[in-house]
Amino acid sequence: MRPANIVILGGGFGGLAAANELRGSLTQDSRIMIVDKKDWFMMDLVKLWMIAGSREFESSKRPLEAVTKKGIEFINENVTRIDLQNKIVRTSYRRLHYDYLIIALGVELAPELIPGLRENSLVLYDINDVPKIRDAIRKMKSGRLAIAITGLPYKCPPAPYEAALIIRSVLEETGSGSSVEMDLYSPTPITLPAGGPQVSEQILQILNSKGINFHGSCKTVAVDPGKLKFESGEAAFDMLITVPPHKVPLVAVDCGLAEPGRFIEVDRTCRTKFEGVYAIGDVNQIMVTDKIAVPKAGIFAEGEGVAVARNIASRIKKEAEGAIFDGKGGCYLETGKGAAGYIRVDMYADPVPITEILPPTADYLAEKEKFEKERLERWL
Numbered sequence: 550m551r552p553a554n555i556v557i558l559g560g561g562f563g564g565l566a567a568a569n570e571l572r573g574s575l576t577q578d579s580r581i582m583i584v585d586k587k588d589w590f591m592m593d594l595v596k597l598w599m600i601a602g603s604r605e606f607e608s609s610k611r612p613l614e615a616v617t618k619k620g621i622e623f624i625n626e627n628v629t630r631i632d633l634q635n636k637i638v639r640t641s642y643r644r645l646h647y648d649y650l651i652i653a654l655g656v657e658l659a660p661e662l663i664p665g666l667r668e669n670s671l672v673l674y675d676i677n678d679v680p681k682i683r684d685a686i687r688k689m690k691s692g693r694l695a696i697a698i699t700g701l702p703y704k705c706p707p708a709p710y711e712a713a714l715i716i717r718s719v720l721e722e723t724g725s726g727s728s729v730e731m732d733l734y735s736p737t738p739i740t741l742p743a744g745g746p747q748v749s750e751q752i753l754q755i756l757n758s759k760g761i762n763f764h765g766s767c768k769t770v771a772v773d774p775g776k777l778k779f780e781s782g783e784a785a786f787d788m789l790i791t792v793p794p795h796k797v798p799l800v801a802v803d804c805g806l807a808e809p810g811r812f813i814e815v816d817r818t819c820r821t822k823f824e825g826v827y828a829i830g831d832v833n834q835i836m837v838t839d840k841i842a843v844p845k846a847g848i849f850a851e852g853e854g855v856a857v858a859r860n861i862a863s864r865i866k867k868e869a870e871g872a873i874f875d876g877k878g879g880c881y882l883e884t885g886k887g888a889a890g891y892i893r894v895d896m897y898a899d900p901v902p903i904t905e906i907l908p909p910t911a912d913y914l915a916e917k918e919k920f921e922k923e924r925l926e927r928w929l
């Protein structure tokens with residue numbers, strides 16, 4: 550077995566899952582390197598717990614350096630160029646040669662794509678804005694609180710609904726529940742198109758039961774102070790929380806792996822057209838049917854990372870590649886007041902993808918906490 554250099558770009562959900570799977574299957578002479586511009590990892594779902602007030606950033610993040618105790622190298626640098634012809638990745642300070650490359654760079658938030666969005670809203674997915682959202686909702690006594698999804702696709706399709714339900718629960722605790730009107734605007738006609746009309750209707754009913762008004766087919770084109778502007782019509786707000794448009798990291802476009810404005814298109818093997826180069830997680834787009842893509846979610850980034858890692862390990866050991874991303878997973882939909890539902894997904898169910906919601910219970914919230922804890926223990 551020839552030792553190999555495996556470079557993983559991004560130490561997020563997918564990168565950490567892939568690196569740990571590889572380390573468990575290969576001898577120490579194969580080098581496994583994670584490159585990330587951040588030196589910490591925290592699951593995005595913790596942002597919602599920060600808004601709920603049950604978690605803090607400082608005590609929730611973990612140092613990525615911790616992977617080194619397992620024999621995974623960590624390089625805390627910005628990836629500036631991917632040279633696919635010469636199999637070299639350039640960072641701010643060095644050149645890394647690879648035999649296998651796993652691109653797990655996630656998405657970049659792009660609030661600048663909508664005029665006025667940055668200046669007039671708090672960005673739900675931005676770690677710097679999350680504490681501001683936590684404080685602002687506690688100060689809000691009355692008025693209109695709007696949440697707007699302003700681009701497609703976006704990470705974790707149910708997350709804006711969870712955020713709305715958690716915020717509603719906080720407002721009820723602070724006594725402002727009945728004096729704050731909540732509106733949720735989405736460019737999609739129904740709440741969760743990938744889950745189908747039935748699941749979307751169930752989410753709508755949960756939102757309505759908490760007095761949150763859902764407005765579909767609202768494509769945001771600009772934000773003015775106090776006013777959301779849609780392709781057709783506008784809406785007033787006193788406080789605005791947004792899910793901004795997402796874009797593929799520039800290095801993936803510059804090297805030719807992604808078309809401008811699109812993610813890296815792969816099938817469920819996550820192989821790109823370049824030998825030994827794979828794209829996993831949010832940075833990719835895997836179409837399941839002509840209309841439905843694998844949603845951008847950590848659980849799928851993890852599944853893709855594990856499958857790719859197993860196949861790379863098989864190739865290095867000269868064994869047959871048998872792993873496949875199975876498209877199975879799910880996520881917990883927090884509904885506030887200590888409960889969560891479970892959205893179960895099977896993207897490759899025959900004949901069509903299946904999504905179903907299991908009703909909220911305290912047990913599912915406990916499972917969500919376990920979901921985070923188990924992975925942190927396993928990966929870092």
Ligand SMILES: Cc1cc2nc3c(=O)[nH]c(=O)nc-3n(C[C@H](O)[C@H](O)[C@H](O)COP(=O)(O)OP(=O)(O)OC[C@H]3O[C@@H](n4cnc5c(N)ncnc54)[C@H](O)[C@@H]3O)c2cc1C
Nearest residue numbers: 559561562563585586593628654655705830831846847848
């Ligand atoms: C509020 C919220 C709640 C969510 N809840 C859930 C949930 O309950 N369940 C679930 O499954 N998913 C959830 N998600 C989605 C999940 O967080 C993402 O889908 C997941 O993180 C994707 O993993 P990834 O590895 O593709 O990318 P990421 O985890 O985003 O990792 C990408 C990494 O690449 C690094 N990087 C990017 N560019 C560069 C560069 N040029 N140089 C060096 N490093 C770079 C970044 O620093 C980052 O660490 C949620 C998301 C949000 C926003």
